[in-house]
Amino acid sequence: MKEGPDIARIASLVGDPARANMLTALMDGGALTASELALEAGVSLPTASSHLAKLMDGKLLTVASQGRHRYYALSGTEVANMIEAISGVAAHSGPRRARPGPRDKSMREARVCYDHLAGDHAVKMFDRFIAEEIIVRDDEEIRLGPAGASFFTAIGIDTSTLSSSRRPMCRACLDWSVRRSHLAGSLGTAILDKILAEKWARRPAGSRVVEFTPPGRKAFEKLFLA
Amino acid sequence: MKEGPDIARIASLVGDPARANMLTALMDGGALTASELALEAGVSLPTASSHLAKLMDGKLLTVASQGRHRYYALSGTEVANMIEAISGVAAHSGPRRARPGPRDKSMREARVCYDHLAGDHAVKMFDRFIAEEIIVRDDEEIRLGPAGASFFTAIGIDTSTLSSSRRPMCRACLDWSVRRSHLAGSLGTAILDKILAEKWARRPAGSRVVEFTPPGRKAFEKLFLA
DNA sequence: AGAATGCTTCGACTACCATCGAACCATGGA
DNA sequence: TCCATGGTTCGATGGTAGTCGAAGCATTCT
Numbered sequence: 143m144k145e146g147p148d149i150a151r152i153a154s155l156v157g158d159p160a161r162a163n164m165l166t167a168l169m170d171g172g173a174l175t176a177s178e179l180a181l182e183a184g185v186s187l188p189t190a191s192s193h194l195a196k197l198m199d200g201k202l203l204t205v206a207s208q209g210r211h212r213y214y215a216l217s218g219t220e221v222a223n224m225i226e227a228i229s230g231v232a233a234h235s236g237p238r239r240a241r242p243g244p245r246d247k248s249m250r251e252a253r254v255c256y257d258h259l260a261g262d263h264a265v266k267m268f269d270r271f272i273a274e275e276i277i278v279r280d281d282e283e284i285r286l287g288p289a290g291a292s293f294f295t296a297i298g299i300d301t302s303t304l305s306s307s308r309r310p311m312c313r314a315c316l317d318w319s320v321r322r323s324h325l326a327g328s329l330g331t332a333i334l335d336k337i338l339a340e341k342w343a344r345r346p347a348g349s350r351v352v353e354f355t356p357p358g359r360k361a362f363e364k365l366f367l368a
Numbered sequence: 369m370k371e372g373p374d375i376a377r378i379a380s381l382v383g384d385p386a387r388a389n390m391l392t393a394l395m396d397g398g399a400l401t402a403s404e405l406a407l408e409a410g411v412s413l414p415t416a417s418s419h420l421a422k423l424m425d426g427k428l429l430t431v432a433s434q435g436r437h438r439y440y441a442l443s444g445t446e447v448a449n450m451i452e453a454i455s456g457v458a459a460h461s462g463p464r465r466a467r468p469g470p471r472d473k474s475m476r477e478a479r480v481c482y483d484h485l486a487g488d489h490a491v492k493m494f495d496r497f498i499a500e501e502i503i504v505r506d507d508e509e510i511r512l513g514p515a516g517a518s519f520f521t522a523i524g525i526d527t528s529t530l531s532s533s534r535r536p537m538c539r540a541c542l543d544w545s546v547r548r549s550h551l552a553g554s555l556g557t558a559i560l561d562k563i564l565a566e567k568w569a570r571r572p573a574g575s576r577v578v579e580f581t582p583p584g585r586k587a588f589e590k591l592f593l594a
Numbered sequence: 595a596g597a598a599t600g601c602t603t604c605g606a607c608t609a610c611c612a613t614c615g616a617a618c619c620a621t622g623g624a
Numbered sequence: 625t626c627c628a629t630g631g632t633t634c635g636a637t638g639g640t641a642g643t644c645g646a647a648g649c650a651t652t653c654t
Binding site: 148157159162201202221231235 | 450
């Protein structure tokens, strides 16, 4: 009857379907209002409000009041990580989803994870970065490699401004579909931003899927998968 | 209202205190009987049985019947990983544990994670392995490095027998106390076994703590932290 | 065979918590 | 100042899941 951190408490927070839906809805790193989350979770506004209070109490969420709106967001990457970890075992345990529908397929190919790209494309990109020493891992720390700065400035991402932030520029994040690492951190965010800014892909509303256009995919592969 | 893997289902499995206790009790990688787990969780035998059935249903546990005993164990490292991830956010969210008691301190220093060593010592050891190229990481895959085989045979661990197993010899595992990687896989297990076989440390019953003796710590540091 | 141990199933009880409607606060605009 | 919109609080309701005692299987030991 030892006492580690109170794991049951927070697991039970994620254990309710409504709350789980809210959390996954926030996995794209965005911030949503209470009513949007209520819709997403399929419950009434009062219920949602009560759930949000509980999630706040457990420090899984942060809130930013703007006028009469209250924007809820995941409280950090740590929470996002946990959700992915849970998704991982759920995917293996689950009722063995008969055929992985088309939406599921696109999810595996490319999706948003908190604030960066995840899925098959992201993993391939990460592999290539490592191979070319654009980034290097050195224990769990991940840093820009010798070839890094020049590579990113060449494609219009200024790494010097990114590193100024308190947030780590590079982080590794585990995937639930592919069981490998991909790039998180502000650099990961910058790359996702570029992909969307160049309109290589678009994001269907209310989903984590990142949908590449055919020419967009070509451009992406040429630039990042060399 | 998209449908990823059914995360709420398995989160709620972990969300019950009794089940959470059982799972953490199994985090040392051992296999326990139903009665032992009942004791650990602080519930009666029938209740424990019902919980175990649920955990089995969710594929979080495996069972091995041996005579009239049924040994339950975590179904895999994936589950262990998830528990660690949850512990991570629980530690941050929690009721801010007044002073991290002595037991907590020893947990941070060295503990068992599923079947290998975790905590500060394990992370330091991992760092050193990487630095000396005893093992190398290459994307998420981790392998024995150029200096590896000779190093381990010198200290009496035969890597050739380990690699024969279907189970990967090297794996990286994330820590909830220190936020870094340490070594898992059959090699990690072999190292833990050696530490215990040499009596450098003992394991207080019913706890994940690994308690080094003073000379044991010296020997460990000399051998693994060079 | 008979007894003992380990575990599961059954049934009944209880407690908790998710849920919603309605009322209540707060902010912003007319 | 008054209305409209976004959110939260309150109270009542219902369902679900955890709990244990007693009885039921199974396996092993004598």
